[in-house]
Amino acid sequence: MTSIIPTGFAVSHSMKQQTCFRPGELWPDTHGTHINAHGGGILFHDGTYYWFGEHKIAGEAGNRAQVGVHVYSSRDLLNWKDEGIALSVSDDPQGDIARGCILERPKVRLPAIRWNNEWDLSVFSQA
Numbered sequence: 001m002t003s004i005i006p007t008g009f010a011v012s013h014s015m016k017q018q019t020c021f022r023p024g025e026l027w028p029d030t031h032g033t034h035i036n037a038h039g040g041g042i043l044f045h046d047g048t049y050y051w052f053g054e055h056k057i058a059g060e061a062g063n064r065a066q067v068g069v070h071v072y073s074s075r076d077l078l079n080w081k082d083e084g085i086a087l088s089v090s091d092d093p094q095g096d097i098a099r100g101c102i103l104e105r106p107k108v109r110l111p112a113i114r115w116n117n118e119w120d121l122s123v124f125s126q127a
Contacts, residue, residue: 017078017079018078018079019078020078021078027080029072029080029081029082030079030081031082033082035051035072035080036053036055036056036070037051037052037053037054037055037070037071037072038053038055038056039053039054039104039105039106040052040053040054040105040106041053041105041106041107041108042077047075048073048074048075049073049074049075049077050071050072050073050083050108051071051072051073051074051080052069052070052071052086052106052107052108053069053070053106054068054069054070054103054104054105054106055067055069055070064100064101064102064103065089065097065098065099065100065101065102065103066089066099067085067088067089068085068087068088068089068097068103069085069086069087069097069106069108070082070084070085070086071083071084071085086108087106089101089103
């Protein structure tokens with residue numbers, strides 16, 4: 001079995017590049033969408049930063065896991081490309097991240113393995 005360790009991703013230029021961040025304001029990704037990676041952590045690998053965090057939704061339901069762990073990539077810590085959901089919630093109550101569970105400050109360590117644009121984090125377990 002061959003594993004693919006995440007390397008750099010091309011940053012989309014569909015919106016103006018960020019030159020600074022402004023505390024208290026919404027921070028958009030490279031598509032102009034608000035970054036959604038709460039309680040996240042950042043890893044650095046091969047010249048690229050990866051930000052993994054909990055994807056929150058609006059309202060009371062957002063206090064529990066409804067989507068999963070979101071991941072973004074950046075080469076400069078200002079401009080973040082949405083790489084999608086790295087680990088999705090499951091409707092199976094016995095799943096690693098069951099829909100509606102408490103998901104706080106997700107931790108990822110290298111190697112996070114990416115297969116065909118899907119993150120395989122099966123090497124990690126719940127704490």
